[in-house]
Amino acid sequence: MSSATLDPARAEAILAALDTSGDLPAAPGAADHERRRARLTTLLEEAGADALFVEPGATARYLAGLEWRPSERLFGAVVTRGGEVLVVAPSFERDVLERVLPSGAALVLWDEHEYGYAELAIELAAREVGTLLVDPGVRTLLTDRLAPAFDGDLRSGADVVRRLRAVKDAGELAIMDAAQGLTKRAIGHVAAHVEPGMTCAQVAALMHAAQRKLGLENTWDLTLVGPDAADPHGHTNETEIAAGDLLLCDTGGTLLGYHSDCTRTWVVGEPKASTIGDYRRAWDTVFAAQDAALAAFRAGQPCGGVDRAARAVIEKAGYGDGYTAFSHRLGHGIGTEIHEPPYCDGGSDVPLEVGMCFSNEPGIYLAGKFGLRIEDIVQVTADGARTFGPRQRSVEAPF
DSSP: OOOSSOOOHHHHHHHTTOOOSSSOOOOOOOOHHHHHHHHHHHHHHHHHHHEEOOOSSHHHHHHHHOOOOOSOOOOOOEOOOOOEEEEEEGGHHHHHHHHHHHHTTTEEEEEEETTTTHHHHHHHHOOOOEEEEEEEESSSHHHHHHHHOOOOEEEEEEHHHHHHHHHHOOOHHHHHHHHHHHHHHHHHHHHHHOOTTOOHHHHHHHHHHHHHEEEEEEEEEEEEEEEGGGGOOOOOOOOBTTTTTTEEEEEEEETEEEEEEEEEEEEEESSSTTTTHHHHHHHHHHHHHHHHHHHOOOSSBBBHHHHHHHHHHHHTTSSSSTSSSSSOEEEEEEEESSSSSEEEEEEOBBBOTTTTEEOOEEEEETTTTTTOOOOOEEEEEEEEEESSSOOOOOOOOOO
16 A cells, blocks of 8 residues: 555545534734733833844744744844834835834834844934843844844843743633644544555645644644654654554644644554553553643642653653653643743743643653654643643544
8 A cells, every 4th residue: 555645536535524614713913912012011121121122933923913034134023111113124125014014113124235233223222222132032143243233231031031922811722722623633533544554654644634624834743653653753754554553643733823732642453462562551651641740730830840740650650760761851832832931841940820831742762662652732720731622542542
């Protein structure tokens, strides 16, 4: 059955049977961006800072809905403590920018021979910006040139940005819940059609297509089988899947700018008596570790405690101490970026807050044998945590 691609007629038939019904949540709008900038004002005041500088990316989209690509030219935005938005850009981009700027935003334009740094510094001085925080996504090639022109204090805004974006509002949570639900629907549908003889690359192609059909963008997929899955971030390849193999699929995409991320590991076809015992024991252990982590997601507790709770289960089951078999952190923050602060690693003392969202993804990886991971997205709530969408219930199927 294996070939570079799945038979087009068969792939089309699989995708045609996919249920695409259901409504999608509303995209963030101008009112959402205004509320976020108001929250930034409070955080800037607490930090003793006057403004935040961002370039195109997650924080610019979050605060102002600005969609642009990074450039070697100075192109970015400053949000002041008073809520004003300054967009600095080359003059030749004026017409396009005026169509997409948030209401009330000011343009700081510069010609190609000027480079823009002095022009931005003049505008900052006029607004009495003495301390300018820099979004952690801003490249040093910009800050290295801005620093000599700016007569003030240029500081990292990492802590402010983390606090700004880590706690999701109701609209964001609705989008993230929907995104994760669509990815899980795609996994469940494709898994029902995976059979021995297919390749990992063919499964990955179906996962991409199914998620796109459901409305996700920027889809990605990592599908691994057998010993290849013992590398947590391996590479999808043309390995053929045999009956009884343990298949790991880690996949996701974006919906209205927010990410999904889900991993399922299950046995394809009829289990083999020689391996199913090891697979079930490992899967049961990972599921128990995920349960322990879910119970540890409690507002006010440190992120590191969640990792420690899951790791203790795997250690107690005899899979080795520390990172022996569970070789990575328990999880990462997720939202407008697929990996964003804070992180659930054993060294983090960042306190959990209601509205934060994380991956919950313990795993066991045995070199030369197999790798197994279960991943869901969870939201910290007032009384614990909830998982977006259905959890996996056995190693025999993804749901």
